[in-house]
């Protein structure tokens with residue numbers, strides 16, 4: 001197969017959802033269709049249950065599962081599908097944001113009963129920032145839910161995107177009859193707990209055909225009415241609008257019952273984008289370019305504390321990646337070659353010889369990589385990633401074993417390179433402030449510092465509201481700012497000055513009184 005054909009048959013995507021909407025169940029059904037697993041139950045949920053926050057073994061187990069399922073690749077209809085896993089727990093939302101930089105499209109799973117939930121809104125916000133094409137799957141139609149038109153309205157309002165149903169449910173809950181596939185013009189009848197994967201479809205070109213009445217009886221009239229309304233309210237579906245990220249096609253079904261899943265997957269491989277180019281700090285890089293390039297979007301520490309090596313996950317943007325070939329690590333200006341690059345197939349890791357744009361390769365690393373690093377065949381550019389967001393919880397890290405200071409420094413450095421949390425340092429005194437989006441990270445940091453680096457620490461809560469990055473045209477503005485607020489200034493890992501605001505009021509006051517300083521709530525100013 002030629003280079004361009006290899007690119008165009010790839011589909012790299014993520015499934016996102018609020019916990020419990022059915023992401024794991026849907027993933028598993030996709031893998032069954034793709035032949036990557038043979039039995040249901042093979043994919044473990046990567047959820048950390050709330051009750052497990054102090055159960056460190058649970059966190060370790062979670063890390064084990066998430067490395068095994070980081071990328072699940074499978075073939076389907078001669079397409080190579082790369083499904084990137086995202087953590088279920090909201091405290092790991094930043095991990096998910098970063099994974100979204102490495103995909104070309106997403107499938108959003110929504111619980112038909114619960115509708116749009118908080119985390120769905122946040123994740124979709126990130127997709128909207130990048131105009132990532134989205135397909136929505138409304139799951140759990142076998143449960144009693146609300147009116148599908150209301151749900152579509154809610155999706156449009158809360159997710160700030162136009163929707164277009166491509167299938168339509170016939171009732172729900174105990175009376176759920178099935179879906180009418182608007183895209184393919186056929187009727188699929190619901191059989192609960194259908195474990196087989198062959199499809200049972202009745203082609204219905206004309207909804208006025210009496211076959212419809214024969215199949216769904218009293219529900220036929222409602223379906224005809226609904227379809228009339230849909231055709232009146234929604235514009236006809238065009239793949240272009242979906243690809244530019246302005247319209248999200250919607251499917252209805254039940255992942256648990258394997259219902260509507262195959263239709264979703266068939267449509268997905270047909271309309272979703274093949275690997276797209278990425279913007280670097282110097283130019284746009286297209287997948288068809290012959291020279292290899294890619295970026296690291298995730299780093300996973302080794303589960304075995306005796307081996308300090310880690311796996312860096314690299315998304316290939318352009319050219320062909322080859323084992324044992326030297327590539328240029330742009331940030332540290334050094335060349336590296338990789339003797340054991342791996343790919344991931346459901347539960348297995350396999351050594352690979354080559355990989356193509358859209359693929360994700362795992363590179364063993366002894367501490368050279370940070371999230372966002374770029375590898376090229378020599379050219380000097382860095383890919384723009386998802387920025388860090390201002391953390392929501394702040395704590396001072398206090399060393400409780402002075403004999404292990406070096407280990408602590410190294411551990412904190414490496415864990416923050418992995419993106420576990422953000423580090424801000426305050427002078428004088430080298431005070432370390434850790435910022436995260438969730439409480440769980442503090443437990444992870446404390447546990448891992450001890451297990452992997454032999455360093456012990458405790459955290460002291462800091463009543464801070466936000467960390468804002470500051471830029472200024474003239475250093476005198478910053479000097480002036482520091483004169484009055486030296487206690488509130490710290491520096492991030494790249495030595496960028498950060499204002500640690502204690503309240504929303506103080507932040508506003510600082511903004512009003514310092515017109516010479518620009519305050520940023522995400523770190524993406526670094527990329528401009």
Ligand code: G4P
Nearest residue numbers: 017018019020021022023024025045139140254255256257
């Ligand atoms: P998540 O990864 O998005 O967090 O969700 P997951 O797939 O783990 O599904 C959450 C729960 O919802 C599971 O039940 C799962 O069986 C159920 N579920 C998924 N799809 C459907 C569906 O189409 N209909 C119905 N009725 N339920 C569905 P659980 O009891 O929490 O877990 P388990 O003990 O069954 O694993």
